[in-house]
Amino acid sequence: MTVNEYQVTGMTCGHCEMSVREEVSEIAGVDGIQVSAKTGKLVVTSSQPIDDAAVLAAVDEAGYSAVRV
Template sequence: MATNEYQVTGMTCGHCEMSIREEVSQIPGVEDIQVSAQTGKLVVSSDAAIDDAAVLAAVDEAGYSAVRS
């Protein structure tokens, strides 16, 4: 299993977390998503290598910005 961690800016609440979770969950192969508005962290686990560009685009689609940490 591959796991990547990202730092997300702009999250302030549970709704923010839910929006990001919804977008990232649409990426093929994603198995688990952990997102925290409190820490600003997003951890994505998948059954194969994760495409950073797809994750960053999904976070952007949710209305936030992220960088790989």
């Protein structure tokens, strides 16, 4: 299992979390997503490596910015 962590800026509520979760869940290979507006943390788990650019693009599509940590 692969676990990637990201710091997301701009999230303030549960709706923000849902938007990020929906976009990231569309990436092929993603098995699990944990996202917290309170901490700004996004954790993506997968059975195989996921391209960081795809995750960052998905977060951007949701209207937020992220960096890998």
